[in-house]
Amino acid sequence: MTKRALAIVLVIATSFVSFGCNKSTTDTLLPDQKTLLISFDGFRYDYLNKVDTPHFDSLVAGGVQSEGLIPVFPSKTFPNHYSIATGLYPENTGFIGNTMYDPKWDEWYRIRDREAVENGKWYGGEPIWNTLEKQGVRTGTMFWVGSEADIQDMYPTYWKPYDADMRLRARIDTVIKWMTMPAGKDVDFATLYYSYVDTKGHRYGIQSDSLKNAIRLSDELVGYLKMRMKEKGIWGKTNILIVSDHGMVNQAADKIISLDKIIKMNDVERVLWGPMTMIQPAEEKSEKVYQALKAAENNYKVYKKEELPERYHLKNHRRVEDIVMVADLGYTILDEDYKQQFLNSLPRATHGYDNKNKEMQALFLARGPAFKTGSTVAAFQNIHIYELINHLMGTTPAQNDGAIDSVRVLLN
Incomplete structure (x- = not known):
């Protein structure tokens, strides 16, 4: 029996109780399904309406899109990416900002401090790659908050330290290589991350040509991803989730x-x-x-x-x-x-505001064998994605604040 199949059998046989969530079910899963989680940082919920995005549109037509993805508060990059990974609110992960001070340790965490970023003691909860690895599912993270750190003294099977200069298509090529290695070495769950939409939004504002070009580039990458996955024969059996961490709003000198x-x-x-x-x-x-x-x-x-x-x-x-x-x-x-x-x-635009503001909502769309096609659903909180991935992978979640029932509407 493969590790993947054994993990599914163990999940079916094991009961699970957590606070604020239900046990993932496995009744619609196929043993060879894979999951790919992609983040375009700072991609607001309505950015697909700014320019023509044929490749995103193709995913939407063949999958499901939400009217928004509600971030945790504060609507900042590190707290939200880590809440997506763990299904926990900031008070339960400890990630209360991109910069934070711990009075017990008398130490600072700053996102450009490599020593802190790679130190697992700052990261509460259990990220999805740990949950899966513990249950025999190999994972690969091409940049995700926390995936460079020794959380619970663990790492994904494959991972890369963050490198903003790594070529955009090379990130896709690397992840597809991980997903298509020989049996026993390939991964069934992987992540991708891109920051340039966020960067252009900050620098030039949400109405700028620079931001629109960044959206177009994102669309081209989605097209390239689809082409490469089809070449490798994994397009039809991969559940793809495209998310963002937060929205964006313009700033002004008089505010x-x-x-x-x-x-x-x-x-x-x-x-x-x-x-x-x-x-x-x-x-x-x-x-x-x-x-x-x-x-x-x-x-x-x-x-x-x-x-x-x-x-x-x-x-x-x-x-x-x-x-x-x-x-x-x-x-x-x-x-x-x-x-x-x-x-x-x-800076022409920023984020971090109250997450009840629509302008802070992010992108969510998904396609693959587990998801509905041609559907649009109401906005939901990003903490439920952890439960959703466990459902897709047939694994038992760690304790978290999410609920599979809150996102079951996405599924076939």
């Missing part, structure tokens, strides 16, 4: 909140900047800082950590600072000393 005009900066120990700004007041200054922010509350909302809305699923982790500001859509919180520098190099 600035100067934090140091509201509070005295020597009353705070730390500020983690962004559309969601976290503030750690100096000792015994917490109430003073909060009351000043509350009195000036305009174009933002301010919360004490313990009063954060439950729907954020954020407050129950030590890495969240004592006071949290959430800017209104399109507004930027910054220090007055940095204002001119910010204006001189004004």
Whole structure:
């Protein structure tokens, strides 16, 4: 019996209880199905309407698309990619931002700090590649948040450290090589990741020709992927999920909140900047800082950590600072000393805002033997994708916040 078949038998024979989710079922699965998860970072839910996208359109016609993919809050890259991988909210993964401070360890995590990025201690929960590997399913990750780290002292069977300069088609070629190696070495689950749509959106804005060209390039890559998979005979037996982590909204020079005009900066120990700004007041200054922010509350909302809305699923982790500001859509919180520098190099668009805003929703579409064809479904939360992949692979999920019933509408 192959490892793949053994994993399916074990799943059928094993009961599973988790919080907020149901056991994946295997009644529609075929033993030789593969799954490919692809992320186009910063690809907003409505970007396919901006230009002609014949290859995306072909996938939609032969598969299923949602009206949006709802990110976790904050609507940032690392928290969302890792929540997709684990099915957990940020307060359960510990990923509460692209940059974060851990008071227990007195250490910082920054996305450009390779030592931190590759250190598994920062990553809570169990990512999908670990779940599958534990059950005998080989995996390969061509860039995904967490896949470079020794989470649970494990790695995927094949993985690559992130290299922004790796050629776009070469990423596809490498993944297809992994998926079509001789039996016993090939992978049944793989990931792909591209960042350039996000980069062009930030730099030039969501109405720019540069962004439209990035969307066209994404479409060309989808066409290339289809061609290569057909050449290798795996197109018809692969379930392909194309996702993004968040949407995007334009910024403006007149939508600035100067934090140091509201509070005295020597009353705070730390500020983690962004559309969601976290503030750690100096000792015994917490109430003073909060009351000043509350009195000036305009174009933002301010919360004490313990009063954060439950729907954020954020407050129950030590890495969240004592006071949290959430800017209104399109507004930027910054220090007055940095204002001119910010204006001189004004990013044209950004994200990180309240995930209830439609503008923060991302792309989701899927096609393959497990999925409906020619269907459109309502937007759903990205935490359910972990459960969905386990269903497709016939494996038992680890504890997570998602539910297969929330995405069963996608399936045949």
